[in-house]
Amino acid sequence: MGRITLEGVAKRFGDVEVIPPLNLDIEDGEFVVFVGPSGCGKSTLLRLIAGLEDVSDGRILIDGTDATDASPAKRGLAMVFQSYALYPHMSVRKNIAFPMKMAGIPADEQNRRIEAAAKALNLTNYLDRRPGQLSGGQRQRVAIGRAIVREPSAFLFDEPLSNLDAALRVGMRLEISELHNRLKTTMIYVTHDQVEAMTMADKIVVLHAGRIEQVGSPLDLYNAPKNAFVAGFIGSPRMNLFSGPAAAEYGAETIGVRPEHISVSPDSGKWKGRIGVSEHLGSDTFLYVEDTGLAETITVRSDGEVNLRHGDTVWLTPNEDKIHRFDKAGDRIA
Amino acid sequence: MARAVSRNTKIGYTIAAWIVALIIFFPILYTIITSLKTEQEAIAGFDLIPSFSLSSYETVQSQNNYWRPFTNSVILAVGSTLLALIVAIPAAWAMAFSPTRRTKDILMWMLSTKMMPAVAVLVPIYLIFLRTGLMDTRIGLVMILMLMNLPIVVWMLYTYFREIPGEILEAARMDGATLKDEILYVLTPMAVPGIASTLLLNIILAWNEAFWTIQLTTTNAAPLSAFIASFSSPQGLFWAKLSAASTMAIAPILILGWFSQKQLVRGLTFGAVK
Numbered sequence: 001m002g003r004i005t006l007e008g009v010a011k012r013f014g015d016v017e018v019i020p021p022l023n024l025d026i027e028d029g030e031f032v033v034f035v036g037p038s039g040c041g042k043s044t045l046l047r048l049i050a051g052l053e054d055v056s057d058g059r060i061l062i063d064g065t066d067a068t069d070a071s072p073a074k075r076g077l078a079m080v081f082q083s084y085a086l087y088p089h090m091s092v093r094k095n096i097a098f099p100m101k102m103a104g105i106p107a108d109e110q111n112r113r114i115e116a117a118a119k120a121l122n123l124t125n126y127l128d129r130r131p132g133q134l135s136g137g138q139r140q141r142v143a144i145g146r147a148i149v150r151e152p153s154a155f156l157f158d159e160p161l162s163n164l165d166a167a168l169r170v171g172m173r174l175e176i177s178e179l180h181n182r183l184k185t186t187m188i189y190v191t192h193d194q195v196e197a198m199t200m201a202d203k204i205v206v207l208h209a210g211r212i213e214q215v216g217s218p219l220d221l222y223n224a225p226k227n228a229f230v231a232g233f234i235g236s237p238r239m240n241l242f243s244g245p246a247a248a249e250y251g252a253e254t255i256g257v258r259p260e261h262i263s264v265s266p267d268s269g270k271w272k273g274r275i276g277v278s279e280h281l282g283s284d285t286f287l288y289v290e291d292t293g294l295a296e297t298i299t300v301r302s303d304g305e306v307n308l309r310h311g312d313t314v315w316l317t318p319n320e321d322k323i324h325r326f327d328k329a330g331d332r333i334a
Numbered sequence: 335m336a337r338a339v340s341r342n343t344k345i346g347y348t349i350a351a352w353i354v355a356l357i358i359f360f361p362i363l364y365t366i367i368t369s370l371k372t373e374q375e376a377i378a379g380f381d382l383i384p385s386f387s388l389s390s391y392e393t394v395q396s397q398n399n400y401w402r403p404f405t406n407s408v409i410l411a412v413g414s415t416l417l418a419l420i421v422a423i424p425a426a427w428a429m430a431f432s433p434t435r436r437t438k439d440i441l442m443w444m445l446s447t448k449m450m451p452a453v454a455v456l457v458p459i460y461l462i463f464l465r466t467g468l469m470d471t472r473i474g475l476v477m478i479l480m481l482m483n484l485p486i487v488v489w490m491l492y493t494y495f496r497e498i499p500g501e502i503l504e505a506a507r508m509d510g511a512t513l514k515d516e517i518l519y520v521l522t523p524m525a526v527p528g529i530a531s532t533l534l535l536n537i538i539l540a541w542n543e544a545f546w547t548i549q550l551t552t553t554n555a556a557p558l559s560a561f562i563a564s565f566s567s568p569q570g571l572f573w574a575k576l577s578a579a580s581t582m583a584i585a586p587i588l589i590l591g592w593f594s595q596k597q598l599v600r601g602l603t604f605g606a607v608k
Contacts, residue, residue: 052504073510085505089523098519102510146509 001063002154002186003028004049008058011044011210018044019210021058026154026188026203031180034190035197036207036233042190043158045207049188050156051075063153073102078147079156082163084139086131092118092142093127099150110149117145120179137168144179154186161196173200194234198222206230228330231256237286239324242295246271252325252333259286259301261322264308269315273298275308289314362584369577376573390578398564400582407557407583409472410547411540414479415533418487421480423529426491427517431503441492444485452482452545463550472555475547479540486539487532494528495521531597534590538598541587558583 004026011019019041026032034042047053049060051072059068067075078099086095093114100110118124121141131139140160147155157176161169177200180187191197197204198218206213206221206229214226218234225231231239239256247255263269264287273292278285287300287308300316308314325333356363368376369391370384394400429437459478468474498521506520522529544559551560562583565576591598 050508052507072504072507073512077508079505079508081501081505083499083501085499085501087502087506087520087524089526098506098511099509102512102515146505150509 001028002026002152003061003063004154004186004188005061005064006049006058007061009045009048009055009060010057011041011048011053012056017210019048022210022212024205024212024215026186029184029186031177031187031189031200031202032205033197033201033203034188034205034207035192035194036213038192040207041210042192042207044210046079046156046158046188046190050077050079076153077156078150078152078154079158080140080143080147080160082159084131084143084163086139086142086146088131091128091130092123092134092145095131095142096127096145096149099146103150113149114145117148120148121145121175136164137172140164140172141175144176148179148183152185154188157187157189159190159192161191162193176200195236198234204234206233208233224332225256225324226332228254228256228326231324231326237299237301240295240298241326242298244294246294247325250323250325253328254326254330256324256326257318257322259299261319262298262300263317263319264289264300264302264306265315265317266308266312267315269317271298271316273314273316275310275312275314277310278306278308280304287314289316292316362588365577365580365584368573369581371574371577373572373574376577390574391582394565394575394578394582398561398579400561403556403558403561403583404586406472406555407541407559407586410475410479410555410557411537413472413476414483414540415487415536417476417480418484418536419491419529419533422484422487422491422532423517423522423525426488426495427521429488430492430495430498431500441489444488448485456549459546460549468550470551470554470556475550475555475557478546478550479543482543482546483536483539487536490532490535491525491528494525494532497528498524527597534594534597538587538591 004024006022006024008021008023009019010017010021034045036042044053048055051067051070051074055068059066061067062075062077087098090098096114096117097110100113105113114127115124118127121144123138123141123145126134126138126142131142134142140163143160160176161172164172173196176187176189180200189196189200201218203215204218204221205215208229214221214230216224221230221234225234225239228241232241235258237259239258240262241254241256243254247253271292271294273289276288276290276297278287281304283304285302285304285306285308287302287306289298289300290296292298298316302308327333364382367382367384370386370388371381372385372387372389375381375385375387429441463469463474466474468477502524503516503520506516511520541557542559544563547557547559548563551557556564562576562579565572565579
């Protein structure tokens with residue numbers, strides 16, 4: 001079981017309130033991603049749940065039991081750190097065995113779990129090596145192995161992929177998702193990368209300046225962002241946001257249109273502009289359209305075959321059903 | 335960037351380095367040379383070629399048994415160092431991983447005690463030793479030497495511990511390690527290189543200590559420093575015998591230092607060189 005409830009949890013460092021009181025429910029077996037720009041408090045929130053930081057106010061319940069003042073070890077959670085935090089003086093086998101040794105699990109059971117974890121994570125041939133002799137991806141797998149063998153009620157991941165190169169990151173992302181499918185254990189994953197959030201999460205928690213901006217499934221956030229911040233943060237490339245007469249036309253202070261919801265034509269349309277840069281990715285083409293009078297540039301996602309060059313005049317037409325409207329405070333207008 | 339160095343420059347540097355090394359080492363070298371002279375040769379004047387007489391060593395060994403002070407020196411140096419480590423490891427751990435606003439001040443204060451002349455506290459400590467029966471006991475001297483070197487030991491360990499990433503200790507905490515487990519299984523093994531250099535340096539400092547060891551001992555607990563001192567006064571000045579005693583006293587630590595140069599350099603730079 002791994003149901004985690006935060007009730008009015010707040011964190012202050014001295015006079016600085018980094019996390020104002022917030023409430024959050026994490027269901028058993030859920031894959032929850034905390035996402036937000038750097039400094040938004042997502043790592044602090046994870047450390048509060050882990051017990052590595054003391055809460056200033058509020059309660060943390062794990063499976064209905066108050067764990068607010070419990071030591072990290074007593075919470076039954078396992079954590080994977082950004083720097084992997086492996087014990088450099090121990091072999092891979094001893095690293096993975098360490099939490100079980102601390103828990104006093106008998107040696108033969110320890111060995112059984114180590115072999116199982118090593119097999120699942122492709123580490124069998126590396127068990128006798130030291131962390132210093134492994135690549136970044138292998139180290140990350142050892143860190144995950146060390147977390148698995150504890151059979152925790154929830155896994156906490158603190159930006160675990162940010163030290164890996166791009167190709168390895170995609171691979172590890174899939175591995176972690178598969179791990180979740182297999183174990184069905186609650187996972188809380190912190191990242192600043194909204195692509196990781198969108199691809200892995202059952203539920204995304206968008207944080208900004210310590211506040212929860214929105215909680216929802218990836219598609220909820222994509223289709224119905226609660227405010228302009230979430231609208232701009234979720235989705236790649238970013239949503240186009242602009243104010244002025246074009247927004248007033250829709251009865252809003254600000255409107256947002258995603259790049260994939262704008263069609264482009266050389267002859268006719270709603271807004272006129274000129275191609276600045278066009279990026280051909282093969283499958284898609286990203287067009288950065290200038291001189292529209294709406295915003296500095298408007299990003300448009302077009303198909304890969306489109307043949308438009310720098311300086312060409314184009315007409316843009318938004319998909320009227322997909323326009324997001326926000327009021328003066330930045331909140332969504334239903 | 336690598337610079338091309340000409341052959342002549344290299345030779346020049348090498349010769350200069352040897353000259354400097356010889357000047358630094360000369361007092362010790364001359365002590366060894368004098369110890370191999372007869373007393374007549376020793377007082378005759380400056381001469382670098384001894385007659386290679388071992389008579390001084392024989393006399394020293396027959397008059398004062400070398401092994402008793404040697405054993406005392408080993409017990410005092412090793413004992414005080416181990417005791418200092420037992421006290422300093424938790425202290426440095428606390429200061430490195432849960433610092434408060436005053437941690438730096440405490441460290442400075444600890445170091446400042448090294449600026450105080452030892453003579454200033456000689457009388458109170460002498461009286462305490464006299465009253466408590468610690469005078470001329472190994473246990474008393476072990477404590478004094480431990481306290482004397484404790485600030486340096488704490489400082490060195492603190493600097494080493496600061497180099498250990500905090501996330502690893504947090505990982506241990508998440509893995510269920512108690513404070514004791516954390517220190518025993520994670521922190522200490524990772525700090526072993528640092529602890530080793532601290533240990534070596536402290537053994538050398540304790541071995542060479544000559545103020546307290548001479549003031550607070552007579553025969554039972556007297557280490558090699560007192561052994562040397564005992565040759566300077568009672569029988570007048572016998573250069574060759576004094577030199578022989580000195581050579582015997584410094585030989586063990588010289589050999590230890592020779593074999594642990596790398597660790598010592600790391601220790602003396604206080605963790606500045608990685």
